[in-house]
Amino acid sequence: MMSSPAMAATPVDASSRNVASAAPLLTEPRFIALLLPVLAVGLVVGTIYVAVPTMIATLGNVAAVGVVLALFAADSAVGGLAYGALHITVSSQRQLVILAILFITASAGAGLATSTISLGLVISAAGLFLSPIMIVAYFTASDFGGTTRQTESTTWVNTAHNVGAAAGSALSGFLVESWKVSSTFLTTAGAAAVFVALSAGISARPWRRPSA
Secondary structure (H helix, E strand, C coil): CCCCHHHHCCCCCHHHHHHHHHCCHHHCHHHHHHHHHHHHHHHHHHHHHHHHHHHHHHCCCHHHHHHHHHHHHHHHHHHHHHHHCCCCCCCHHHHHHHHHHHHHHHHHHHHHCCCHHHHHHHHHHHHHHHHHHHHHHHHHHHHHHCCCCHHHHHHHHHHHHHHHHHHHHHHHHHHHHHCCHHHHHHHHHHHHHHHHHHHHHHHHCCCCCCCC
């Protein structure tokens, strides 16, 4: 995927790389804007792996848990392969926001599912957007880190996803026990949407680049 045409037209410019090498990455607002959608996606992923088994159990078809989660993973792989074959001219940050919105919206639909089949279809649809989000995030972070800080920048992407997943799992566990399972999807989707909105707001501002 390192030669994916999906990212060929959207590299981070040289000035961004120079800034990234001169200052801590987490002090750069545009790098934070990159991480926020990944954090949001992690939050939803953590929710899926906790709430889906519980919801299927309430629907009376526990044996289908593995099938539904397998569809989620398989469609993520399919989505990544398909997205990597596309030629996209939209900026990387905008791609992240759009993909995250689609992923969050699809996952929220799980809260409206009334059968195992409908839940499986919704979760499968959400899976299509997961790998593309991570692909764009890793490519963008790699460019942002420049030639000397690629490991650091891509590690922050992985960390943001893991932190989000951990938070999503913990929050979902609490919500499942104290509230309706269906409401868990909608609540965490709403929280994730806030992070994506913050990312869009940060990236839209004309931030002054610090001097090297």
